[in-house]
Amino acid sequence: MPTELPAGADPRDIPDATVSRLPEYLHALHTLAETGIATVSSEGLAVAAGVNSAKLRKDLSHLGSYGIRGVGYDIAVLTTQISDVLGLRQHRAVALVGVGHLGQALAGYGGFANRGFGIAALFDIAEDRVGTVLNGLPVRHLDELAEVVSAEGISIAVITTPPLAAQRVADSLVRAGVTSILNFAPCVLDVPGNVDVRKVDLAVELQILSFHEHRKSRNGKVAT
Numbered sequence: 402m403p404t405e406l407p408a409g410a411d412p413r414d415i416p417d418a419t420v421s422r423l424p425e426y427l428h429a430l431h432t433l434a435e436t437g438i439a440t441v442s443s444e445g446l447a448v449a450a451g452v453n454s455a456k457l458r459k460d461l462s463h464l465g466s467y468g469i470r471g472v473g474y475d476i477a478v479l480t481t482q483i484s485d486v487l488g489l490r491q492h493r494a495v496a497l498v499g500v501g502h503l504g505q506a507l508a509g510y511g512g513f514a515n516r517g518f519g520i521a522a523l524f525d526i527a528e529d530r531v532g533t534v535l536n537g538l539p540v541r542h543l544d545e546l547a548e549v550v551s552a553e554g555i556s557i558a559v560i561t562t563p564p565l566a567a568q569r570v571a572d573s574l575v576r577a578g579v580t581s582i583l584n585f586a587p588c589v590l591d592v593p594g595n596v597d598v599r600k601v602d603l604a605v606e607l608q609i610l611s612f613h614e615h616r617k618s619r620n621g622k623v624a625t
């Protein structure tokens with residue numbers, strides 16, 4: 402069985418919605434591999450990943466992976482294919498800027514390493530933070546950003562500063578050569594076209610759950 406994307410399966414053709422589910426499939430595959438099994442049916446993988454199996458088969462067909470009738474997917478092969486598409490076959494060093502409450506929690510989380518990432522550098526500007534050590538990493542002053550980004554080969558950064566500082570921090574990151582930013586600050590960042598930004602906002606997720614709660618209570622009223 403092939404271990405790389407088959408000819409004709411161009412990662413640029415994979416829909417964004419599929420890409421957003423690939424990390425879930427990868428996580429499920431790692432968990433299944435730990436149980437010692439070598440193959441998994443599309444239904445089994447779909448249950449492990451929490452999606453519907455028709456959607457999973459469609460997603461994996463974008464990778465040129467169709468599974469074998471009666472056998473399913475080879476877990477090791479599919480893991481390699483998804484890791485290739487996500488660019489996870491190389492360990493990626495990540496910088497984190499803003500070592501406050503949230504930054505410290507993220508920097509202290511041990512679960513990134515086995516998902517292909519490591520926080521390699523921490524930055525802040527507060528006098529009482531710069532120079533301290535967190536999980537063996539020194540908190541450096543933002544002035545050192547360009548030097549460290551270049552030395553560590555960092556292309557991805559996480560912003561956990563207050564929103565008012567986030568745009569300036571993003572500008573510094575872009576100048577230093579960072580081309581992907583995960584922004585936790587509740588603001589919109591203006592970046593050049595070659596820079597990818599993803600925003601994480603738990604308040605948005607809660608508002609969506611609030612909508613579902615609101616709808617459930619409205620439906621309940623209609624039903625009674």
Ligand SMILES: NC(=O)c1ccc[n+]([C@@H]2O[C@H](COP(=O)([O-])OP(=O)(O)OC[C@H]3O[C@@H](n4cnc5c(N)ncnc54)[C@H](O)[C@@H]3O)[C@@H](O)[C@H]2O)c1
Nearest residue numbers: 499500501502503525526527562563564566586601602603
């Ligand atoms: N996305 C989410 O779901 C979510 C959840 C919680 C907090 N947040 C956001 O995360 C951010 C951090 O929250 P927090 O509670 O950790 O705040 P915090 O005040 O504890 O930490 C912010 C840190 O950023 C540093 N900082 C300020 N300006 C800086 C700059 N120019 N360069 C480098 N570092 C700078 C501060 O010194 C401090 O250490 C805020 O924007 C907050 O709104 C987002």
